[in-house]
Amino acid sequence: MQAKKLRKSEPYSRFLRKNWEYRCKFQRFMYKRIFDIENKLDEGMFLFGARQTGKSTLLKERFKGAIYYDLLNPNLRRAFKMNPNALWEALQDKPAGTLVIVDEIQKVPELLDVVHSLMVERGLFFILSGSSARKLKRSGANTLGGRAIPETLYPLVWPEVTDFQIDHAVQNGMIPRHYMVDDATKRLSGYVKVYLDEEIKEESEIRELDAFERFMEVAAISDGEIVNYSNIAQDCGVSAKTVKSYFQILYDTLIGYEIPAFRKEVKRRIVQAPRFYYFDVGLANYLMGRHTLKRGTDNYGHAFEHLVMQEIMAYKGYNDKRDIVSYWHTYDKKEVDAIIGDAKVAIEIKSADNVVNKHKKGLKAFKEEHPECRLLLVSLDPITRTSGDIELIYVLDFLKMLWDGDIF
Secondary structure (H helix, E strand, C coil), rough: CCCCCCCCCCCHHHHHHHHHHHHHHHHCCCCCCCCHHHHHCCCCCEEEEECCCCCCHHHHHHCCCCCCCCCCCCCHHHHHHHCCHHHHHCCCCCCCCCCCEEHHHHCCHHHHHHEEEEEEEECCCEEEECCCCCHHHCCCCCCHHHHCEEEECCCCHHEECCCCCHHHHHHHCCCCCCCCCCCCCCHHHHHHHHHHHHHHCCCCCCCHHHHHHHHHHHHHHCCCCCCHHHHHHHHHHHCCHHHHHHHHHHHHHEEEEEEECCCCCCCECCCCCCCEEECCCCHHHHHHHHHHCCCCCHHHCCCCCCHHHHHHHHHHHCCCCCCCEEEEEECCCEEEEEEECCCCCEEEEECCCCHHHHHHHHHHHHHHHCCCEEEECCCCCCCCCEEEEEEEEEEEHHHHHHHHCCCC
């Protein structure tokens, strides 16, 4: 982006105002990735992440001197498919320790045998990025004997964004290209189309593309909810077995994940099925048709909860936290959105701007069974404070505490 230029006919005061507005808007969209990829890299890495999370941009910025192969280039992809050994011929004379990046490795999994040989016999280092682990799994591709550590790049997170705006993030999500515009609807539409065409249709994952697209929309209705395969199957007009396979495709192509149920039952009977989340709240909003979210509505509340969960999961991933993140839901309708570890921390997420007693019911019920648990209620209530055993935390204060390591 370039700052606007003064036109001769334009009053200087108006120019200053417009330029200030432009710079403020640009400032909001500035970001710097916090993923410490340099220190995580040993001799090899699989860098996974959904489409457009910024893998290619990150790799090109951080490793300017690396040898780079982009398998989205159709000519390069075709050449390597015909002759995977061409990679050996191109790199065999490079000195040990040379870093090679292969972007979208799932496009030509046959290259992994050659990569393995170059690592073992020539001492080359590799970063292998991809937006899908599915094809690698299904093809039985070489996983490099543990020499490449798997890492994940997530959508943008709170500490990466200058002048973070909660309502904008709740609406647009945190995929870089989507966060940086006022209205991400067109970009999200294109995102879904490319995903269906290139990840699903091109890879011959399923025969009925229309059925899968319908499933994605129905799955969005279940976003942040307990998964009921039978109900979703009925809405989609397919079998429950097919629905389970569709969910697995979402997981393998990295655009969805599940949160398991907390299973340590003490007194109350608890639900055992997982909850489903799309990897980015903006995608869930688009698939559900939530194009204009307003505070105080149920739709805003669901999206707000999703965004906070998205931050928790990214923090866990980037910091190699081993604590399982689960949820708690009883048959008498008591629930807590996130349980960290073995009841180390319980987090309830509400979009209310004024926390009242009804918002605390789930945490109080959980406390009865797990008295040593730390209780947090994250909301839009602007005053962070303590109410009995419960810490009431304004969402922006919570995000700072989370990324400072003060939650877990």
